[in-house]
Amino acid sequence: MKFWRLIVANLFRKKVRLILTIGSFAIALLLFTFLAVVQSAFNRGIDIAGADRLVIINRIGLIQTMPISYGDRVRAIPGVKYVTQDHWFGGVYQDEKNFFPQFAIDVDNHRQVYPEFKVPDDQWKTFVKDQQGAIAGARTARRFGWKIGDRIPIKNSLYGAAKTWEFNLDGIYSTEKADGDESQFWFHWKNFDENVPAAVKSTAGWYILKLDSPDDAVRVAKTIDAQFANSSYETKTETESAFAASFAKQFGNIQFLIVSIGSVVFFTLLLVTGNTMAISVRERTGELAVLKAIGVTDRSVLFLVLGEAMMIALFGGFLGLLLAWAAIPVLSVALNGLLPPLLLSKAMLSLGLVFAVFVGMVSGLIPGIGAMRMRVVNALRRV
Amino acid sequence: MIRVDGRGDSKSLIQVRGLTKTYRRGGEEIHVLQRLNLDVDKGDFVAFMGPSGSGKTTLLNLLGGLDVPSAGGITVDGDEITHMSGSKLTHWRARHVGFIFQMYNLIPVLTAFQNVELPLLLTKLSSSERRHHVETALSVVGLRERMNHYPRQLSGGQEQRVTIARAIVSDPTFLLCDEPTGDLDRKSADEIMALIEELVGKHGKTVLMVTHDPMVAARAHTTLHLDKGVLVEASQLEQGVVAGGVA
Incomplete structure (x- = not known):
């Protein structure tokens, strides 16, 4: 990673744009984490249900x-x-x-x-x-x-x-x-x-x-x-996890709702970061061409762009998770009674970080491949 | 000794044989370079002149391994570069070619030191070895005191000096200069040319330069004109004779 200094320097080239992109990333990740925590709260009963426990309810319904x-x-x-x-x-x-x-x-x-x-x-x-x-x-x-x-x-x-x-x-x-x-x-x-x-x-x-x-x-x-x-009084007997799952379904198709909103968040985030990277690479066509001319390999150029996208993703990711860590307990108290207790586990934080890295990787890939395939002669002609 | 007749000695540093470059534009074939020959020895300083679109930059790009010819071959220091793969050519460029561009093309977010250090990041040199090389290169161009300045804090002439330091820092086999003074005032241009002359005369560098400016071209050992895709030596152009060997 001899080029880390260049990656960092490029990152801070347009500070306002960087702050806005990282801010968008952080807010989107906060929302994504919140959705994941809500989904986990609804599924908690299923996750902790004992495998050796059965639940018997009245066949007509739970309130009978x-x-x-x-x-x-x-x-x-x-x-x-x-x-x-x-x-x-x-x-x-x-x-x-x-x-x-x-x-x-x-x-x-x-x-x-x-x-x-x-x-x-x-x-x-x-x-x-x-x-x-x-x-x-x-x-x-x-x-x-x-x-x-x-x-x-x-x-x-x-x-x-x-x-x-x-x-x-x-x-x-x-x-x-x-x-x-x-x-x-x-x-x-x-x-x-x-x-x-x-x-x-x-x-x-x-x-x-x-x-x-x-x-x-x-x-x-x-x-x-x-x-x-x-x-x-006919009965309906099922495993505790099946019972918990059907209980969670009473709130509506939470899973579908959360996956739908999560997907929108994911693609929006991908477009925001991808757009930033595409503009950033386009602005630096001449510089990338010079780097290639002096002997920087196509693969290194790809890593330079990916590295920058990953840095944005990691900064935004950490900030988003920090916000989530601070906000979720407050939201959990505020929503008490409306939602099950919201808990941000270590696994959820790791998932958020993996999600951030994945988005960073994907959003940097298209402009990165473009930079990698760019012909030096054509790029220098455009400068 | 520079020759354009294809009869140069096999010991020439750069040997170009039958170099042809053809572009297709809108179904029409444009022959930019036609069966061009060139021999350049180590320590030579050659200037290429010619009208716009005559193929000067194309020739420079081919010599620098940035473009591939339609036909013909280029051999540099025994390496036939025309058939190298893209990645091999990239490594070859890093070892053998120093580029000096008209627009400097420095990375604005890096200091002069960091810009000059870039080619060395591709080598296995340690940090202290890189520092030594960079400081030496910046001393050669007279900018050691300004190594922590960013390009925006330097004048055009100083930026071009940094570009030259970046081109020589890895001690390449030869330097390719594309209008190195094209964006400078006369005084700065003179200083840059004096520096390039010093690189040739004092440090034994081989320089191939494209320029529009006859005064700049006059500083080279030899000036070659590109006309209709063929290289012609200046004196013979005046006599209307196709070039032979030139001392």
Whole structure:
């Protein structure tokens, strides 16, 4: 890289143009990273779903319930290790914009089915003994400044007349993975069952079961659905990842939307950088011709142009990722309740950098090949 | 000794035999150079003159390996260059040819030092060796004190001196000058020509130069005229005789 000085010097030749190009690149990369983070947030449930877990929902839909008696019947099926049930609560803490998911859980089996949610033993024991108790995810606790022992009032109007349910915060759970879901709020299913109208009593929103082996998934799912076929509460059993995927689809075809916008961002970025490089090369036709005349090879000329495009891409890329790193936590807070938590992982940052390098490479390729193929005699004649 | 009759000795530094260049423009064939012969020895200084479009620059481009002839051959220091591949020719140029252009063609974002250093970046010389060579070349052209100046901070004459330093820094076999004083005032032109004469006389360089200016051409050892695609020696042009050997 003896020509690095020339690459750097050329880069700063038109400072305003360089700043505008790098700025466009950075903004576009910020948008691209944001889209990738949103997509990842929607898919997080699919990514972290346990391979050995099945979810049973009412065949009519997720908001329809099933009898609590199904739990024991499912538990009796060979290959099923643990069964637990959840019920959606859907309450409001202080204001509707303060959304976080709340579930009435089966305290006897929940921990066995979800070992990835870590609750200190002493906190869990307190929770088990306290029927008014609750456990919150670390993120939600941080968000509202809750600490253990706090009394948490949650207003609910889904089950009978609107009333405020009060819970004792007995524990805070966390996850080992950085992108784990730490937003949930759990309380006793028994508490729920005792305080809801008769029509909702003794029901489960969905069952989650842990298998002895993931290899049993298909057989167990078929057995469960066959067992409850032609009943008043037919079931639909699927793997947790399939369940998470169909849950994500409820928001619309997010994948398509994000890929479409991402593609537009990509091509716009390609055109902006490509155009800058094309103009830059055209302005320097004579200089490139002289370089070739004194013995710089065609391949080196290509690398000079590519090097410049890559420098723009790297500067713009770093700036865009820096902006993303600063902006995404702020956006995540601002969009709380509208979108799942937005997390910018190291993998996402690396992906952004790879994307930047790729765009730099492609945008420099066409003007670079043009410069490489340029005939010295013709170029000197134009000077 | 410079000859244009094709009978030069095989020890000539540059041997051109039957050089022909034909362009096609709008279906019409334009014969720029026709079976041209030339022999140039080491240390010769030859000027090419002729009306616009007579093929002076084309001849220079062919001699410098920037263009390929339609027929004929060019041998420089034993290397037949007309059949070299593009990449071989590029490497050959880097080793054997120093170019001096009318418009200087310096890289404006690099200092005089960095411009002169460019040809050396293609060699395996270390950074300190490159520095030594560049400083020597800039001393030869009298610009060592201004090596950190950018082209915009130099006069036209000084820019051309930097171009000359860039052309000689890698100690090429010969120098090709295309109107080296064409963009300069008389005083600067004189200084540049004095410098080129010094390169020939003191440093033993071989120089082939294209010019429109008879006063500049007069500084060369020999002036050759290109007329209708054929080279004619100046004195014989006056006598109406096709050239033979010229001392």
